[in-house]
Structures are given as C-alpha cells and as structure tokens.
Amino acid sequence: MAEAKNVFYAQSGGVTAVINASACAVIETARRHPDKTANVYAGRNGIIGALTEDLIDTGQESPAAIAALRHTPSGAFGSCRYKLKGLQENRAEYERLIAVFKAHNIGYFFYNGGGDSADTCHKVSQLSAQWGFPIQTIHIPKTIDNDLPVTDNCPGFGSVAKYIAISVREASYDVAAMAKTSTKVFIIEVMGRHAGWIAAAGGLAADRDNDIPVVILFPEIPFDQERFLAKVRECVARYDYCSVVVSEGARWPDGRFLAEQGTTDAFGHAQLGGAAPLVANLIKQGLGYKYHWAVADYLQRAARHIASKTDVEQAYALGKAAVELALAGESAIMPIIVRTSDNPYRWEIGQADLADVANAEKFMPGEFISDDGFGITPACRTYLEPLIRGEDYPPYRDGMPEYVRLLNAPVAKKIPAGFELRR
Amino acid sequence: MAEAKNVFYAQSGGVTAVINASACAVIETARRHPDKTANVYAGRNGIIGALTEDLIDTGQESPAAIAALRHTPSGAFGSCRYKLKGLQENRAEYERLIAVFKAHNIGYFFYNGGGDSADTCHKVSQLSAQWGFPIQTIHIPKTIDNDLPVTDNCPGFGSVAKYIAISVREASYDVAAMAKTSTKVFIIEVMGRHAGWIAAAGGLAADRDNDIPVVILFPEIPFDQERFLAKVRECVARYDYCSVVVSEGARWPDGRFLAEQGTTDAFGHAQLGGAAPLVANLIKQGLGYKYHWAVADYLQRAARHIASKTDVEQAYALGKAAVELALAGESAIMPIIVRTSDNPYRWEIGQADLADVANAEKFMPGEFISDDGFGITPACRTYLEPLIRGEDYPPYRDGMPEYVRLLNAPVAKKIPAGFELRR
Numbered sequence: 088m089a090e091a092k093n094v095f096y097a098q099s100g101g102v103t104a105v106i107n108a109s110a111c112a113v114i115e116t117a118r119r120h121p122d123k124t125a126n127v128y129a130g131r132n133g134i135i136g137a138l139t140e141d142l143i144d145t146g147q148e149s150p151a152a153i154a155a156l157r158h159t160p161s162g163a164f165g166s167c168r169y170k171l172k173g174l175q176e177n178r179a180e181y182e183r184l185i186a187v188f189k190a191h192n193i194g195y196f197f198y199n200g201g202g203d204s205a206d207t208c209h210k211v212s213q214l215s216a217q218w219g220f221p222i223q224t225i226h227i228p229k230t231i232d233n234d235l236p237v238t239d240n241c242p243g244f245g246s247v248a249k250y251i252a253i254s255v256r257e258a259s260y261d262v263a264a265m266a267k268t269s270t271k272v273f274i275i276e277v278m279g280r281h282a283g284w285i286a287a288a289g290g291l292a293a294d295r296d297n298d299i300p301v302v303i304l305f306p307e308i309p310f311d312q313e314r315f316l317a318k319v320r321e322c323v324a325r326y327d328y329c330s331v332v333v334s335e336g337a338r339w340p341d342g343r344f345l346a347e348q349g350t351t352d353a354f355g356h357a358q359l360g361g362a363a364p365l366v367a368n369l370i371k372q373g374l375g376y377k378y379h380w381a382v383a384d385y386l387q388r389a390a391r392h393i394a395s396k397t398d399v400e401q402a403y404a405l406g407k408a409a410v411e412l413a414l415a416g417e418s419a420i421m422p423i424i425v426r427t428s429d430n431p432y433r434w435e436i437g438q439a440d441l442a443d444v445a446n447a448e449k450f451m452p453g454e455f456i457s458d459d460g461f462g463i464t465p466a467c468r469t470y471l472e473p474l475i476r477g478e479d480y481p482p483y484r485d486g487m488p489e490y491v492r493l494l495n496a497p498v499a500k501k502i503p504a505g506f507e508l509r510r
Numbered sequence: 511m512a513e514a515k516n517v518f519y520a521q522s523g524g525v526t527a528v529i530n531a532s533a534c535a536v537i538e539t540a541r542r543h544p545d546k547t548a549n550v551y552a553g554r555n556g557i558i559g560a561l562t563e564d565l566i567d568t569g570q571e572s573p574a575a576i577a578a579l580r581h582t583p584s585g586a587f588g589s590c591r592y593k594l595k596g597l598q599e600n601r602a603e604y605e606r607l608i609a610v611f612k613a614h615n616i617g618y619f620f621y622n623g624g625g626d627s628a629d630t631c632h633k634v635s636q637l638s639a640q641w642g643f644p645i646q647t648i649h650i651p652k653t654i655d656n657d658l659p660v661t662d663n664c665p666g667f668g669s670v671a672k673y674i675a676i677s678v679r680e681a682s683y684d685v686a687a688m689a690k691t692s693t694k695v696f697i698i699e700v701m702g703r704h705a706g707w708i709a710a711a712g713g714l715a716a717d718r719d720n721d722i723p724v725v726i727l728f729p730e731i732p733f734d735q736e737r738f739l740a741k742v743r744e745c746v747a748r749y750d751y752c753s754v755v756v757s758e759g760a761r762w763p764d765g766r767f768l769a770e771q772g773t774t775d776a777f778g779h780a781q782l783g784g785a786a787p788l789v790a791n792l793i794k795q796g797l798g799y800k801y802h803w804a805v806a807d808y809l810q811r812a813a814r815h816i817a818s819k820t821d822v823e824q825a826y827a828l829g830k831a832a833v834e835l836a837l838a839g840e841s842a843i844m845p846i847i848v849r850t851s852d853n854p855y856r857w858e859i860g861q862a863d864l865a866d867v868a869n870a871e872k873f874m875p876g877e878f879i880s881d882d883g884f885g886i887t888p889a890c891r892t893y894l895e896p897l898i899r900g901e902d903y904p905p906y907r908d909g910m911p912e913y914v915r916l917l918n919a920p921v922a923k924k925i926p927a928g929f930e931l932r933r
Binding site: 098101102104132135159160161162163165166167168169249252253254256257258260261262263264265266267268269273275291294296297361363364379380381382383384385386388389390391392393395397472475476477478480483485486487488489490492 | 521524525527555558582583584585586588589590591592672675676677679680681683684685686687688689690691692696698714717719720784786787802803804805806807808809811812813814815816818820895898899900901903906908909910911912913915
C-alpha cells in the first residue's frame with residue numbers, strides 16, 4: 088500500500104459566506120482517510136502560502152474548531168489575488184511549487200476559488216502531466232459571481248442571492264412606507280462583476296404575495312438612460328415608489344461602466360465611482376424624486392448570518408467530493424453541481440475537466456431577462472429560487488454569531504527562503 | 511359605563527424593523543378591551559391620515575394578519591415626515607384634527623415615532639387641555655437613532671445595533687482574509703443623525719474572542735484627520751487590516767458634515783455626499799491602502815431578518831403599555847424602558863411626561879467613548895450588549911421571509927374634504 092501523502096488546500100480570490108464550509112469538508116473528509124491522507128496543510132493566503140512555504144498545520148485544530156468552519160464566513164486561512172503565469176513564462180514559480188510540495192510530501196492539491204483559481208489549478212495540474220511530478224490537483228468551485236461554466240451554480244452565490252433578495256424586499260417595504268412625504272426611490276448597488284446573476288436575485292424580492300416594483304440594471308444589457316427613467320416613472324406612478332438594483336458591472340452603451348460617467352450628483356458634485364449614487368443622481372435630475380441609496384459591498388458576501396442552507400450544503404458536498412475524487416485517482420478536474428430536477432429541486436455532484444473551466448465566464452442567458460431588459464423571467468425565477476432555499480443559522484452568544492478563529496499554526500519550514508513573489 | 515371610543519394609531523418618521531411590533535401590540539391589546547375601545551383606526555401615512563380623514567379600518571384585518579405585524583419590518587400603515595406647527599401658528603390643522611376625531615368618535619390618540627412625533631403628540635394633547643376636547647394622547651417611542659431622552663433606549667435601535675455589529679464582524683472577517691494582496695481597510699457608513707449610538711454598535715464586532723480593529727467616527731467627536739489616519743495606520747501595522755465605522759453625522763471641526771468637504775476621491779472626482787467614500791478617499795490619499803466601502807442605508811433599519819429579540823419584545827411591550835395606560839386614564843405621556851439591572855439584564859415599563867420628551871436629543875455620554883475618541887468603553891459595552899441580545903427570526907417560505915401586507919381598507923369618510931396639507 089502506498090504511503091499516505093499530505094494534502095495542500097488553499098483559498099483564492101474574493102471570499103464568501105460558505106467557502107469555509109468547503110474547507111471544513113476537505114479537512115473532515117481527509118481526516119476520515121488517514122491511510123491515504125496524512126495531514127492537511129493549508130496555504131496561508133492561497134497559492135502564496137505554497138510559493139513562500141508558509142503552510143498552516145490544520146492537524147493542530149480541534150474537531151470542534153474544524154466543524155465550526157461550516158458556519159464561519161470569509162477565508163479562514165487567508166486568501167489572495169495572485170494568478171500564476173504560464174509554465175513557460177515564469178518557470179521559477181513552478182519550480183518553487185515543486186520544491187515546496189516535495190519538501191512537505193504533498194500529493195494532493197486542492198484549490199478553492201473562481202475562474203482565475205481554476206486557471207491556477209489547471210497550470211499546477213500541468214506540473215504533473217508535463218514535468219512528471221506526481222500530484223493530484225482538484226479545483227473546488229467558489230464564486231459569488233456565479234459565472235463559472237459547466238456547473239449549474241457556484242457555492243457562495245446562493246447566499247449572496249438570498250441576502251440581496253431579502254435586503255431588497257426589506258428596503259422596499261421601507262421605502263413604500265416613506266413614499267408619501269419622503270423617499271420614493273431606493274437604489275442598491277450589488278456585486279457580480281461582468282455577470283448579472285446577483286442583480287437578478289434582487290428580482291426575488293417580489294413574488295405572488297409581494298407586488299414590489301423592482302427595476303434591475305444588468306451588465307448584460309447596455310444602459311439606456313431614457314428607457315430606464317421612463318420605467319422608474321411608470322413604477323412610481325403605479326406604486327408611488329420603486330426599488331432599483333444596479334449591478335456594479337452595468338455599462339453605458341459605449342462599454343464604460345456606469346460609474347465612469349463623470350456626471351454630477353444632486354449637490355452638483357462630480358460622481359464618485361459608485362453606480363448607486365450615479366443612478367440616484369440621474370433619477371433626481373431626470374424625475375425629481377427623493378431617493379436613498381445603499382452599497383452592500385462586502386456585507387453581501389460575508390453575510391453568513393443569513394446564508395442559504397442549499398448553498399452551505401453544496402459548498403460542503405463539493406469539498407467532500409474533491410477529496411473523494413482525489414482518493415479515487417482523479418486529477419485535473421473540478422467537482423460541479425448538476426441539477427437533475429427543478430421541482431422538486433434535486434441536485435447531485437458531477438465533474439468537469441479543468442481545461443473546460445479555466446478562463447471562461449457564464450453570463451445571464453437572454454431567456455432569463457424580461458423583454459424590457461429590467462426584470463427577470465419565470466425561467467430565471469425557477470433557476471434562482473432553489474438556490475436561496477433554507478436557512479442555516481450560526482450559533483449565537485450574547486446576541487452575536489459565534490464564528491471561529493483558527494490557531495493557524497505554521498508548519499516548520501524545510502527549505503531555504505529567498506523566493507520573491509511577483510508584485 | 512362610558513361608551514366605547516375608537517382608537518387612532520399612526521406611525522411617524524423613519525420606519526424601523528420593529529415599529530410594526532408596537533402596532534401589533536396596540537391593536538391586539540385594544541381588541542382585548544371591547545368594552546372601552548371600539549375599533550382601531552390607523553392613520554394612512556401618519557398624522558396626514560388624520561388631517562385628510564384617510565383612516566384605515568384595522569377591524570377588517572384577521573388576527574393572524576395582525577399577529578404577523580410582529581415580525582414584519584417597515585410601517586404597515588405608511589409613515590410621514592410632517593410636523594404640526596404650534597396651536598397658535600396653524601389653528602386650521604388642529605380644528606381639522608378635532609373635526610375628524612369627532613366625526614369618527616375617536617377618544618384615544620397613539621402616535622408612534624421619534625422626537626418630532628413626540629412633539630406632534632404633545633401638541634395634540636394640548637387640544638384636550640386647552641380646547642376642552644376629550645382625547646387621551648400617548649406617544650409610543652420609536653427611533654433607530656436612540657436619541658430620545660428619559661427612556662433607557664428606543665425601540666428600533668437594538669435591531670439596527672445588532673445588524674451593524676454583525677455586519678462589521680462579518681466584513682472584518684472578510685477584509686482580514688483579503689488583506690495580504692488586496693483590501694486592507696473596510697469602511698461602513700451608518701445612520702444615527704447627530705447621535706453616535708448606531709456607530710457605537712460597530713464596536714461590538716470585537717469582543718474577547720474576536721480581536722478586531724474597529725475605528726469609529728462619532729458625531730460627538732470632531733473629526734481630526736491626522737489623528738484618524740495615524741490610528742488606521744497603527745491598526746494596519748498591527749493587524750494587517752482595519753475596519754472603520756463612520757456615522758452619517760460625523761463632522762469636521764468647523765461643524766460641517768464630513769460629506770460636505772468637497773474633496774476628491776481616489777479617481778480625482780469630487781466627492782459625492784457619502785461619508786464612507788470620503789473617508790475611503792482620505793485613507794487612499796493619506797496612506798495608500800486599498801479599500802472597500804459600504805453604505806448600509808435602509809438595509810440597516812429594515813433588517814427584520816436579524817432583529818434583536820430584546821428589541822422586538824420591548825417594542826411590543828411599549829405598544830401594549832400605551833393602551834393599558836390610556837385605559838387607566840393617563841394622557842400626555844410616553845411609556846418608556848427603565849433598566850433595573852445590567853447583569854442579569856432586567857427592564858420594566860415606566861412613563862414620562864411628553865413635555866419632558868418633545869424636542870430633546872440624547873447623545874453618547876463622554877464615558878461611553880474611549881479616551882482616543884475612536885472606540886467604545888466597557889461601560890458602553892455594558893449598556894449596548896443586552897439591547898442586541900436574542901434572535902427573533904421571521905417565518906420563511908421558499909427561502910424568503912414571509913412579511914405581511916395588510917388589506918388597509920379605508921374607513922368611509924364622514925366630513926367634507928377640502929383641507930389642504932402644508933407643503
């Protein structure tokens with residue numbers, strides 16, 4: 088029987104409410120197979136931890152601490168924004184990775200992230216194929232942007248979608264009550280980069296029992312100022328108020344982001360770089376309505392307090408599947424979510440080749456956006472609803488959620504330092 | 511035995527996550543005393559509903575719908591920002607109120623709001639004393655700003671405080687994970703007008719198990735840019751990241767709000783009117799750190815999904831006490847929260863004369879702000895902690911909270927229209 092190898096696990100890119108649930112699953116699953124996996128070493132700050140030999144010994148964490156990762160947001164081991172170059176462009180990085188992996192007897196490489204991370208993972212897998220270095224590489228998907236191809240959805244997205252849907256519903260109730268003498272339009276800016284998935288979730292604020300006017304500005308639809316203002320005016324005429332969800336990736340017809348417009352706000356100041364205040368200003372100038380605006384920013388992706396149960400379960404299942412697939416001999420793949428039924432919602436774990444995942448983005452399909460470009464269709468609702476289903480509350484003490492801070496004890500270094508990260 | 515009179519109830523000013531819990535209590539308590547209170551008529555959009563004879567017949571709402579108000583945010587009957595002038599300044603408004611109250615046999619006036627509403631309530635009480643019109647007036651406190659005098663705290667505040675404390679903790683976990691290669695400072699702008707109570711709640715993000723650097727900018731402390739930047743630099747040097755909570759009411763030493771500065775953002779644009787982007791810009795220019803900023807706006811006061819259980823219970827208790835005090839013959843008063851013990855936390859209902867409440871603001875006392883002006887003291891923590899204690903989750907269906915929309919059926923008008931509201 089082969090000697091047990093150590094596991095390398097790291098988190099990459101923007102963190103989420105549930106990426107630690109995947110970490111929890113990797114460590115718990117590896118611990119159940121001590122014959123094949125010795126210890127799990129986490130990279131401190133993603134791949135940087137591997138390059139700098141800054142490894143965390145998760146073996147020193149108690150089972151309770153690891154279990155608590157399931158309900159703790161953010162990245163427990165630190166994340167990074169650092170993309171490996173191609174094998175030929177920066178040979179030194181790959182040589183360094185091999186040196187560190189060899190020194191610490193690492194046989195499994197699990198990288199937990201989005202599109203850029205899948206690319207990094209794919210390149211590491213080439214170490215094995217092209218350089219003959221034995222390491223199994225599995226990418227564990229994570230991105231609130233929900234823009235990875237092949238998988239039905241991405242862990243992290245369901246919880247952001249739930250947070251945005253609830254927040255838009257709550258704020259809409261608020262503005263509806265204020266509209267008679269005060270605020271008539273509420274605008275919220277949401278994340279999602281070039282894809283409108285998170286913005287679409289704002290549409291779930293309305294349903295058959297909540298006839299709420301929600302106008303959505305998707306990155307996929309070039310912004311038409313005149314039609315937008317007409318739509319808002321129409322909503323206010325009918326409902327006396329209106330809620331607007333604007334994606335950070337919404338663009339003018341010439342391709343510039345909304346926030347790049349350089350127009351002035353209601354006080355005559357040039358705009359600052361947020362899409363929400365820009366849209367607020369257009370409404371004030373064009374329609375004269377009193378407005379309020381919010382920018383949820385990190386709050387939306389860190390909101391573990393109202394995470395989607397479906398999302399938590401899938402994040403855990405993908406981490407678990409990653410280890411099991413590796414133990415079954417797989418490499419250069421990513422476990423994915425496969426939807427087998429909408430109603431009742433059913434899903435299972437599948438797998439994709441990393442070559443098919445890296446550096447591709449999945450946008451909102453046309454049939455998910457209403458004809459006027461400002462809303463979601465029933466098909467989109469059918470897709471989104473199961474992803475926000477269920478609550479998975481963290482434990483509380485004295486009114487505050489009890490999130491875990493790990494010891495994050497370093498693994499003793501075994502090779503000389505001297506490796507310089509690219510800036 | 512006296513004839514049962516009708517009850518007038520209305521909501522005023524900015525709405526909250528728990529003002530409907532007070533409405534629930536008023537209606538449920540009145541329904542238990544049909545011998546003394548006939549029906550509860552709600553003013554549509556606060557006092558405006560009384561002035562325009564736009565009354566809502568709550569008798570048409572089912573017990574289940576009224577019970578659901580307890581877990582529904584915002585103002586179910588609509589709110590307003592409309593302050594009555596003095597009796598001598600606008601006699602027509604008071605004559606109109608008397609005409610409407612007489613026409614609908616209203617003997618009880620419950621106004622649910624903050625400082626301005628207490629003033630309106632006080633003036634209506636003078637109708638009774640000075641003009642001999644028999645009506646009992648009770649003010650039910652509500653304000654997220656927590657700035658009413660006499661009462662230990664104000665319904666609505668505890669839930670905002672909980673939301674901000676949790677949000678700052680969650681976002682701090684997030685930025686801590688990103689700090690190595692990306693964002694080092696997270697800034698959140700919070701409400702509270704001229705008082706720093708909500709900003710102070712951001713300090714609860716840190717505790718003995720969460721050593722989080724939180725720098726708070728209070729309205730009570732003139733902004734000292736140099737000392738602030740030194741504080742942020744110190745935090746980043748020690749923790750590698752920093753969270754900043756800035757009150758919308760924070761001011762420059764000359765008294766202007768931070769947002770009035772007219773400085774430019776990181777892109778060279780003049781600032782827009784938000785304190786968070788202004789502070790982000792100062793940090794970028796002064797220290798060079800990458801930042802993220804959020805403006806929670808309505809999200810914080812509408813966040814019924816994570817309301818404080820203490821807050822919900824107190825909002826309900828105050829609405830119930832208001833009716834019971836009126837039935838006991840009281841008038842021109844406001845039921846209040848009296849804290850009788852910090853640990854264990856105990857409170858009871860007391861009462862205050864409206865004359866002592868109207869038009870007064872309560873600010874953060876000096877002993878609640880740390881010596882450097884950027885944090886909260888143990889005494890402040892002792893005050894705040896019980897107010898955010900306990901969770902009181904609303905029911906969910908398909909991943910979304912089930913908030914109630916009432917029928918809000920109008921009461922038939924009995925007197926001629928023709929009254930014009932002041933603009």
